[in-house]
Amino acid sequence: MPVITTKKELQRHLSSSPNRASLGLVPTMGALHPGHAALVRQAVAENETVVVSIFVNPTQFENNEDLDKYPDTFEKDILLLEEITKDVVVFAPTADEIYEHRVQSKTYDFEGLDKVMEGAFRDGHFNGVGTIVETLLHLVAPDKAYFGEKDFQQLQIVRKLVAKKDIPVTIIGCPVVREANGLAMSSRNGRLSEALRQEASFIYKTLRAAKKKFGTKSAVNVMDWARKQFEGHPDLRLEYFVIADVETLTPIQKKKPEVKYRAFAAVYADGVRLIDNIALN
Structure with missing residues (x-):
């Protein structure tokens, strides 16, 4: 399995590849888990060549403390990938290599997609993602x-970026992979105690209950109900619970039968920020 650390080497490797007929990319920030593995497996099944990037992007973090706490498990990541296949190409550059010694994000117009939910609480985050x-x-x-x-x-937001920049790539969204108790798999889960890991399964339980209620109750009623549920779980601090249009991410005002909606939640568990969502219709 080639592990490449520079842009020039990556481009040289890809240009010389005999299987360039179909190329897939799985961007990650490392600390890989079965959720990432599912992305890689799908990419391998659908492409002749697959690149998995492992890069902790500093411009996605609001502060250095959160960046410093991000787990570094590179050797384990490589082993996980090798269990899937040894044919993927791993691209693991440094920040200086990516940003050419000027670590700074671009500024994008995502037409409001970046102003709600995560964007409302993580200033500049999606400019870093876009970059x-x-x-x-x-x-x-x-x-x-x-x-x-x-x-x-x-x-x-990635789909909007690709459309606005006219980048010739198909963006594939893959289903959420969950732990046995329903908690969405995340690199941050490793920072939770076992007790909190079990407690955090309440996030998904609430999302599933909200989906059921959404069929018969008003959206405002469902959001108010969901927010109140977290009051009985002091170890879980709810940051937001929002129902939004899946295309515009605009928070719902009144249900429209032709619109698809999702419920989104962000929760702190002992300082560890967890997010999850569920399709409602």
Whole structure:
């Protein structure tokens, strides 16, 4: 399995590849888990060549403390990938290599997709996401790129980026992979105690209950109900619970039968920020 650390080496490797007929990209920030593995497996099944990037992007973090706490499990990540296949190409650059010694994000107009939910609480986050995704898409030039639906807002922003920049790639959204108790798999879950990991399963339980209620109750009623549920779980601090249009991510005002909706939640568990979402109709 080639592990490549520079842009020039990556481009040289891809240009010399005999199986360039179909190329897939799985962008990650490392600390890989079965959710990432599912993305890689789908990419491998659908493409002749697959690049998995492992890069902790500093411009996605609001502060250095959160960046410093992000787990570094590179050796384990490689072992996980090798269990799937040894045919993927791993691209693991440094920040200086990606940003050419000037670590700064671009500014994008995502037409409001970045102003709600995550964007309302993480200033500049999606400019950082856009910067690294655009860089990787131009560098790798994949036919398909794979993103998990756990970060559904990010997925929609990537789709908007590709459309606005006219980048010739198909963005594939892959279903959320969950732990046995329903907790959405995340690199951050490793920072939770076992007790909190079990407690955090309440997030998904609430989302599923909200989906059931959404069929018969008003959206406002459902959101108010969901928010109140967290009052009985002091170890879980709810940051937001929002029902939004899946295309525009605009928070719902009144149900429209032709519109698809999702419920989104962000919750702190002992300082660890967890997000999840569910399709409602």
